Amino acid sequence: MTLAATACLLATGPTTRTAAETHGFLSPTGVEIAFVLVGLVTFGAALVTVTTRQLVHAALWLVVTLGGLAVEYLLLTAEFIAWVQVLIYVGSVVVLLLFGLMLTRAPIGRSPDADSGNRWAALTVAVAAAAALVWVVVDAFRTTWIDLDGPAAGSTEATGASLFQNWVLPFEALSVLLLAALVGAIVLSRKAKAAAATAAGSTPDTRSTPATGSTPGTGRTPAPGSEKEGTR
Amino acid sequence: MNDVLDVILRLLIVFVVFLTFPLIIGQTEHKVMAHMQGRLGPMYAGGFHGWAQLIADGVKFAQKEDVVPAGADRRIFQLAPAVALLPYLLVLLAIPIGPDEGAVGQVIDAGVFFVLAVMGVGVLGSLMAGWASANKFSLLGGLRTAAQLLAYELPMLLTAASVAMAAGTVSIPGILDAFEWWWLPWQIVGAIVFFVAGLAELQRPPFDMPVADSEIIFGAYTEYTGLRFALFLLAEYAGIVVLCGLTTVLFLGGWHGPWGADGLGWVWTLLKTAVLAFIVIWLRVTYPRLREDQLQKLSWTLLVPLSLAQIALTGIVKVVIQ
Numbered sequence: 001m002t003l004a005a006t007a008c009l010l011a012t013g014p015t016t017r018t019a020a021e022t023h024g025f026l027s028p029t030g031v032e033i034a035f036v037l038v039g040l041v042t043f044g045a046a047l048v049t050v051t052t053r054q055l056v057h058a059a060l061w062l063v064v065t066l067g068g069l070a071v072e073y074l075l076l077t078a079e080f081i082a083w084v085q086v087l088i089y090v091g092s093v094v095v096l097l098l099f100g101l102m103l104t105r106a107p108i109g110r111s112p113d114a115d116s117g118n119r120w121a122a123l124t125v126a127v128a129a130a131a132a133l134v135w136v137v138v139d140a141f142r143t144t145w146i147d148l149d150g151p152a153a154g155s156t157e158a159t160g161a162s163l164f165q166n167w168v169l170p171f172e173a174l175s176v177l178l179l180a181a182l183v184g185a186i187v188l189s190r191k192a193k194a195a196a197a198t199a200a201g202s203t204p205d206t207r208s209t210p211a212t213g214s215t216p217g218t219g220r221t222p223a224p225g226s227e228k229e230g231t232r
Numbered sequence: 233m234n235d236v237l238d239v240i241l242r243l244l245i246v247f248v249v250f251l252t253f254p255l256i257i258g259q260t261e262h263k264v265m266a267h268m269q270g271r272l273g274p275m276y277a278g279g280f281h282g283w284a285q286l287i288a289d290g291v292k293f294a295q296k297e298d299v300v301p302a303g304a305d306r307r308i309f310q311l312a313p314a315v316a317l318l319p320y321l322l323v324l325l326a327i328p329i330g331p332d333e334g335a336v337g338q339v340i341d342a343g344v345f346f347v348l349a350v351m352g353v354g355v356l357g358s359l360m361a362g363w364a365s366a367n368k369f370s371l372l373g374g375l376r377t378a379a380q381l382l383a384y385e386l387p388m389l390l391t392a393a394s395v396a397m398a399a400g401t402v403s404i405p406g407i408l409d410a411f412e413w414w415w416l417p418w419q420i421v422g423a424i425v426f427f428v429a430g431l432a433e434l435q436r437p438p439f440d441m442p443v444a445d446s447e448i449i450f451g452a453y454t455e456y457t458g459l460r461f462a463l464f465l466l467a468e469y470a471g472i473v474v475l476c477g478l479t480t481v482l483f484l485g486g487w488h489g490p491w492g493a494d495g496l497g498w499v500w501t502l503l504k505t506a507v508l509a510f511i512v513i514w515l516r517v518t519y520p521r522l523r524e525d526q527l528q529k530l531s532w533t534l535l536v537p538l539s540l541a542q543i544a545l546t547g548i549v550k551v552v553i554q
Contacts, residue, residue, distance in 0.1 A: 056363055060308065063356065080402075083345035091352025092385060098359050099378035108305045108366050156342045156402050 035075045042068030053110040059097050066090050077146055078154030243325075250321050254469030255286050261513045262286075268517045289462075296458035303366035304455065312364060313456070313463035316357025319350045320470040327477045328405050330498040331487050343404035344392050347478060348385075351433065354467065355381045358435075358442070361464070362452035373451020376442035376524060380432055383531035388429040390539035391422035394546045395482050408486045416485070418549060422542040423483035425535050427508070430475040432531070434468060436512060438519035441527055476508035477501075484508075 045064035052058050066089040073082035105111075116122065163171055262285060266273030278284025300306055326340050326347055340346045355377060362374020396402045398419065399410040416423075432439035443451040453464050480486055484504050487497025522530065 056305075056308075060360065079340070080342045080345065083342050083349045087345060087349035087352060087389075090356070091349055092382070095352075095355060095359065095378050095381055098356075098363070099375065099382065102359075102363060102371060102375050102378070106363055106371075108303065108364070156345075 031075055035072065038068055038071045038075065042072065053112075053115070055101055055111055056098070056106050056108075059094060059101060062097070063090055063094050066094070073154070076154065078159070080156040080159045081154060246324050247321070249473075250324050250470060253473045254466055257472055257509050257513075258286050258465075258469050259283065260509070261516070264510065264513045265517050268514075293458055293462035298460065299455075299457045301366055301455050305364040305366070308360050309364040309455075310460070312357045312361035313460045313467070314357070315360060316354055317463050317467040317470065319354035320467060320474050322350045323347045323474045324470075324477075326404060327474070327481055328408065328486065329477075329501040331408070339405055340403070342402045344396050344402045344407070344482070347404070347474075348389060348392060351471075351474065352381070352385060354471070355433070357464075357467070358452045361456065365452070365455040367454050369448040369450075370452050370454045372448050373442045373444075373454070377435065377452060379524070380435065380439065380442055380527060383528050384429040384432040384535070387425050387531060387535035387539045388433065390536070390543060391426040391429070392482060394422045394539070394543045395419060397543065397546045397550060404481055408481055408488070411485045411488055413485070413488070416483075419483055419542070419546070421538055422546075423479060425539045425542065426483065427475070427479050429531070429535060430479065431512065431515070432527070434471040434475060436468070436472070437516040438522050439527060440521055441524050444521060472509055472512050473505070476505045476512065479508055480504040 042065055045061050045068060049058050049061040049065055052061065066085065070082045070085040070090070073079075073085060263273045263281070274282030274285035276282055277288045300309055323346075326343050328339075358377040359374050362370045362372075362377065365371075395407060398415060399407040401407060401410065435442050443453065448454075453461060456464060480501055486501050486504075489497070489500035
């Protein structure tokens with residue numbers, strides 16, 4: 001049990017049991033209130049992520065969003081999933097994203113071109129996906145309540161047992177999918193390299209352009225230059 | 233009420249450790265480096281062998297003006313030191329120093345995952361600092377930090393997974409309870425890989441390409457002054473404490489020792505941590521800085537295969553002894 005959850009348990013210790021019997025929406029427990037508040041913060045951060053005009057700020061708001069999700073997992077007693085969420089998404093995916101931004105263009109201040117004409121289509125898709133997910137989750141777990149006093153339902157042991165006893169096939173299928181993506185990425189990068197090498201062999205003067213042709217903007221301005229572009 | 237008091241007391245102790253241990257390591261570094269190079273190091277502050285040098289440094293840092301460059305992204309620039317420092321405070325909570333319930337800040341079920349996840353977040357602080365400073369050298373430093381983290385996170389995770397496999401649990405006290413002396417030769421490759429990858433994640437020499445003071449003027453921290461700069465330095469030394477403590481509890485058996493196991497376990501933990509911290513300082517004085525490509529090569533062609541081999545070995549031995 002983590003500190004946050006312990007603190008919540010401490011705060012609501014005597015009332016948890018009675019609330020667990022009635023499950024009234026009008027008498028929420030401390031954990032439920034915390035869950036809703038963190039959910040609101042996460043939602044707000046997610047909104048800012050997609051609406052802000054400052055690229056790096058968007059990435060940093062994404063950190064808040066993903067961290068908020070991890071806290072929600074914690075409050076649902078899924079401790080293992082929460083740490084994996086922090087490890088993979090906050091620790092690696094966002095760092096990779098920031099690395100990519102800094103390597104290409106990450107001006108300080110607003111980017112005038114950080115907007116898309118597809119904004120309404122994107123909004124429609126997002127709302128549809130959210131509605132579908134909410135509907136599925138509500139339909140699946142309508143009357144299920146997590147017993148906070150009992151053994152943690154999402155402990156490492158419980159997660160591992162259910163993953164490798166009931167869900168082995170999807171797990172393995174996913175790992176094969178990831179392996180395929182990995183091999184594909186290597187093949188693609190090697191092909192680009194080979195193409196660049198042959199192009200460089202024919203025209204040695206323009207060696208940098210074919211290599212960056214597939215990803216526009218990468219080699220156009222070096223990172224410090226684009227950063228200066230933003231500050232001036 | 234007793235529980236609340238207990239929580240507050242634990243937090244307080246961890247906080248005190250967090251504030252004092254990095255200073256002790258910093259002072260040791262001053263002295264050890266000096267003696268290895270035939271100097272005396274700080275001798276005046278505080279009287280006895282310059283013991284108060286770092287306190288004097290702290291006072292000096294606090295007096296300096298807190299400058300934010302005009303072109304910088306103000307809020308992120310100011311937030312970065314906190315993001316760099318706080319994760320190490322959280323990690324310290326999960327490192328046990330003794331066998332009983334009272335000797336750890338907080339028992340965490342998936343402790344190994346917790347510490348590695350939270351340590352990875354600390355690097356975001358350097359990235360934010362590097363970007364928000366509006367300085368070429370800072371941005372270069374930030375880029376190098378990110379590249380280094382992406383390369384060294386993997387071997388660190390894999391070797392930690394190897395220990396977790398050996399113990400059959402991801403809880404740190406659980407791993408220590410399962411520890412036997414012969415794990416030391418069994419997991420030695422993993423231990424070395426973990427320690428080296430951890431050094432790289434902390435950007436300590438010889439892996440200090442991202443801060444390379446003689447080339448890119450301290451990288452992401454170029455524009456920082458006063459207390460904020462001091463916080464980054466504190467984060468580095470707190471990182472040493474955390475890394476040495478983690479290597480101790482995961483690979484060197486923490487409180488287990490040849491004798492005096494009952495009651496004196498915490499002495500063993502501290503002793504092993506101190507020896508590892510000495511090695512960190514020693515490496516700084518001994519090795520030249522690795523170039524960026526050498527750095528990447530070391531990780532991808534040496535450490536990752538070694539850690540995979542360690543996992544295979546762990547798996548085989550585990551199956552055989554069952």
